[in-house]
Amino acid sequence: MVQKGPRPLVLCGPSGSGKSTLLKRLLNDFPDKFGFSVSHTTRAPRTGEKDGIHYHFTNKDDMIAAIEKGEFIETATFSGNMYGTSKHAVEEVRRTGKICVLDIEMEGVKQVKCTDLDPLLVFVMPPSIEELERRLRRRNTDPENALRKRLATAKREIEFGQQPGNFHVIILNDNLDKAYLELCEFIAKNVPDKGEVF
Numbered sequence: 001m002v003q004k005g006p007r008p009l010v011l012c013g014p015s016g017s018g019k020s021t022l023l024k025r026l027l028n029d030f031p032d033k034f035g036f037s038v039s040h041t042t043r044a045p046r047t048g049e050k051d052g053i054h055y056h057f058t059n060k061d062d063m064i065a066a067i068e069k070g071e072f073i074e075t076a077t078f079s080g081n082m083y084g085t086s087k088h089a090v091e092e093v094r095r096t097g098k099i100c101v102l103d104i105e106m107e108g109v110k111q112v113k114c115t116d117l118d119p120l121l122v123f124v125m126p127p128s129i130e131e132l133e134r135r136l137r138r139r140n141t142d143p144e145n146a147l148r149k150r151l152a153t154a155k156r157e158i159e160f161g162q163q164p165g166n167f168h169v170i171i172l173n174d175n176l177d178k179a180y181l182e183l184c185e186f187i188a189k190n191v192p193d194k195g196e197v198f
């Protein structure tokens with residue numbers, strides 16, 4: 001049982017849509033109100049990423065064993081790597097009384113919807129596939145084949161994001177300041193003690 005404490009906040013959207021950028025800003029501006037649920041992944045760390053802070057870096061065998069033991073709320077394989085949110089990671093944040101923020105992929109969102117987590121679901125939408133590609137190229141974190149995979153997946157994710165009932169809000173990230181403001185407004189409207197948050 002993971003649900004208790006404030007309602008978690010899920011950010012989903014295609015790779016490069018700006019989820020991490022928005023989350024970073026939220027956590028930076030309100031460190032006492034939000035806590036990040038640190039996901040597990042089997043992908044290699046990018047430059048500057050720290051184990052236990054950005055991700056729990058693990059390997060396939062260990063991750064599969066933990067999934068079989070029922071330790072995960074959601075898992076997904078993306079671009080050949082496994083990702084997942086452990087019950088422990090969400091519990092850690094919940095214990096501090098902060099709103100737990102999760103950055104998860106489409107498959108993970110489908111699984112979370114089947115749990116008792118009852119999160120607020122936000123979809124971060126890129127202005128277009130072309131702009132998404134420009135951002136991913138500029139970010140320069142992936143080889144060409146990985147980038148192609150991300151873009152192909154992005155098209156399916158955008159369809160899923162736009163289907164009525166899948167998310168509570170769709171935030172178009174064509175301008176970072178505007179998108180951030182919309183995110184804050186959505187949280188303020190949907191978190192019971194909004195007066196204390198903002």
Ligand SMILES: Nc1ncnc2c1ncn2[C@@H]1O[C@H](COP(=O)(O)OP(=O)(O)OP(=O)(O)O)[C@@H](O)[C@H]1O
Pocket residue numbers: 013014015016017018019020021022135136138139173174175176177
């Ligand atoms: N509104 C924006 N305008 C221009 N560039 C942006 C905007 N939002 C984010 N970016 C840039 O786009 C790139 C992708 O953003 P980010 O890494 O936050 O995406 P993400 O959705 O978290 O991707 P992933 O799922 O792969 O981690 C980054 O280099 C970021 O600085």
